[in-house]
Amino acid sequence: MGRYLKRIFSALFFVFLLNVSAQSIGNEEESALKEFQDTNGPSNRFDVFFNSIDRYNVNSAYDWLDTIKIYLSNSQKTNDTIATRLYKVMQTQVYNDLGEYDKSIALAKELYAAKDSLDSSSKKIVLDVLDDNYSNLKLYDKQIEIRKEKRELGLTENVAFYDIYSNLGLYRKARNQYIMEVKPTIADNDSYGLAKYHSKVGNYLRLDNSAPTALSELKKAKAYLDVFLNDISKPKTEEQLFESDLLKAEIEGNIGKCHVLLNEYEDAIPLLQNSIEVLTTSSKNFHKSEVIENTLNLADANLQLERFSAAKKSLNIDFENINTLQNIKRNSLLAAYYDKVENFKNAATYYKRNEKIKDSLTQTQSSIIKQQLVTIVANEDLENSQRLIDEQKQINELARSEMKAKDERINLVFISLIFTLLGFAGLVYAYLKSIKNQRLIAEQKHIIENALVEKDSLLKEIHHRVKNNLQMVSSLLSLQTKNTRSKAAIEALEEGKSRVKAMALIHQKLYQNDDLSVIEMQGYIESLINSVQSVYKKGGHNISITIDAEGTELDIDRAIPFGLILNELVSNSFKYAFPENDENGKIYIHLRKNGEQGYFEYTDNGVGLPEDTEERTHSSMGIRLMNRLVNQLQSKLNIDKASEGVRFWFNFN
CATH class of the missing domain: 3.30.565.10 (Histidine kinase-like ATPase, C-terminal domain)
Incomplete structure (x- = not known):
């Protein structure tokens, strides 16, 4: 018995060693952090950090942060100012990736205060991190200042506003500016550039509730991306392939969200699942937000298909850095879920949470966003300021409580009913007037028809009298023939009589016809020959x-x-x-x-x-x-x- 136990433990230990060895080998092959640690010199480590395709593939951002802090502490102890700056730039990016935007901003400002000591690459990274931090914190006026700074330093040619407009909910404005600024810069043979362009336009259309049109643009983007990936004549780096996979996941996620808007839930689910799986590997905050959006839409699709366990699984995920609007949507879906499973107490809880969030959002953000809009417009186009403010007011009005929205819908129904009644009254009036006009037309038509009948009767009477008069002339010629002894005179009278009969026959045919304007010649000729024969x-x-x-x-x-x-x-x-x-x-x-x-x-x-x-x-x-x-x-x-x-x-x- 002991011998068998010894063999079993030996086998288990051997399997354990194999697993540990395989995991160790896999980590060595895949871990960007290990490559970072094995690299000598802060400058080389800086390049590994920012050039790694997916630095969080094995190790989390917290692992990176701990490692960078150790190197930073060592460089500070040795008074290596260059190494200190480089590690702080990396630390700034990690704080941004972790969603700790306040810490990232504080460190970035500290670095940028000594910008003369930074090289151009470090300056651009610091400003890009600040740009992203301000965007996530919705400090758009600060974001514009950073972009102007980048333009003055020659790090960018112009200041783009379309993503800021999008963040403020002005999707049509964002789309129009994006098309105007970006479309002319893309070459006709740049398949990847065209894929990004149509993906962006399609997403703006989706956000603007134009799902069918958005779907068309997103499918174009996917087609251009397929052309790029299938073009074997142009070699592609590992980084390009990784970025292409992320772009494809973005496109598929947005197509899935369009299908949800169009109630095509079965089509949406596989696209959203695939998008979530790929975008999870990205370190960009934008992709993290997309993962949350796709997960919420996936929950919505499963909820509509009454796949409650799948929907609840998605809604139970504890997201990091979820924004207010996403939290509102998550609460709404949870409330809908509990409504469907008839747990009305929990449903009411989530409805109340949303009411509190919406009230707070309306009170705290309205004046800030309005101020930021004025700043944006002052930098771009003063003459459009009032229109943008009005558009933002409309956005703020959409965040009011459900009770007020319900009252507005009731008022709208009441107004619609009034207009419907007015329209119905107008139709009745038009119908009665139409009947009156038709009656007048019928009376006039009757008068005209009677006049035509009377005219036809008169014409027939005239032709009948002319025929009778000609017959009388023919009879007089017959009497004259009987009183005449001259053979030549008799023949002349008979010929005259025949001619008169030919004319009389014409008038007889006319008054016998329904159509008084023409004579049917076949019958007339037959009658004429019979008359001549007589x-x-x-x-x-x-x-x-x-x-x-x-x-x-x-x-x-x-x-x-x-x-x-x-x-x-x-x-x-x-x-x-x-x-x-x-x-x-x-x-x-x-x-x-x-x-x-x-x-x-x-x-x-x-x-x-x-x-x-x-x-x-x-x-x-x-x-x-x-x-x-x-x-x-x-x-x-x-x-x-x-x-x-x-x-x-x-x-x-």
Whole structure:
């Protein structure tokens, strides 16, 4: 039994030695503090401290502080003033990293009081630390003084205000100034610079509650960063890769926060988790604040998805250097959490904490921030001072108590209700007025329609009377025929009677039509031929007549000349074309009108015209009449003689 125990203890001791050895090797490879301690000379240690990519990867800032204090004490004992200054500069940075801003400021001021003894690198570090300290303490007027000092020393070309505007909540102003100052300085092929630029613009848009637009800018930033990382033609240092990872984590964190604003919680969670994991490795205070923001948003997303344990785990983290607004948000989320799990007593506790913080914030910070705004504006642009102060007033108003905000919402609802009622009354008035106008229009339309019906009735009555009058003329000609013995006179009277009937038929067709402006010519021609056949009872009944005028319509000014021309042609065919036998007689009538152009053709296969037709043209009543009628149509009558029959044709408009 003892032998087995001895073997077990030996194995455990061997495993322990391996773990200690591996940990020791890992620490030697990764610990920046050990490299710092192994380096000889304060100047070299200064370079290791400020050039280390992640000096707090293994050892905390407190470990660094203890080590630097030992070296500082030794240099003071040996009266090594150069080494003392260098270690104090490092100590100033560590206090800043720890969030002990007052200590950092005091030490930095002490160093800068003897700035003539500092080299340019140390001066820049001290001023940068002071800048960051004043920013974290919200002493923006002091921060501006430091930036002006850096410009006077040639450490920076101009004084930028956009980050100060952002800290004051003037995100649109910050974005506009950032775009104006930074965009022109970035080359088109600088992928990393463009990634930082779009990341910054996207974050300002997110802070300004423009999440959809911010998401577009942040995705552009991520795309440019991917181009930079995938460009193998440009070698990258370890520091560049580390900074790229931090920038990527910033971008992903801001994209995650946009998804939270858009209620897309499932999309937000993995991005926020990855961002928190990477940014935790950074020593920058800005990244520490981002870790807090991302953690609070992660808690919010899990809370909305009712993953209460995950949300509570995030909210239970004891953050260092959490600012007032973040504390307010954390309390709100804790109150919401306890509301959801029905622990209303704890929820009320956190609501009350927020009320106290908000009241204190409003009372203590309003006058200070207003004074700092005036200082900022005086340095940048005096004419915008009142507008900036007004904008800050709006920001301060947002920090009032929830009860007052609720009262304002009630007032807003009441005012909205009044405007809604006024709008509804306006709509009712407009509707009633519209009904009245529609009634007037309907009455006017009815009057116009009645007038048109009456006009159509009158026109039909006129055409009916004209037709009756022409029939009376035809009857008088018939009576005259019976009282006349001269064969030539009878024929002349019959021809006149036929012409009168052709005109009467036009007026009959018009008053029978619904449309009084045009006459359908196919039906008219058929009726006209029947009328001519009734006059010439002895001939024309065996003749085959083809009429091709389907769909053609003419107005009365053209229809009457056409009727008279056709009357003459058909009458002549019946009388003269088939003197012996009309059984094989054929007549073809063609009439077409396309738009403004028209065409008329009349043919028969009779005996044709006599040889002296041209001489008889001037003496023949029928041909002279047709020529005049064709002239009325602004055309010319064409006559073609064939071996059998004759062809009359003309074009018209």
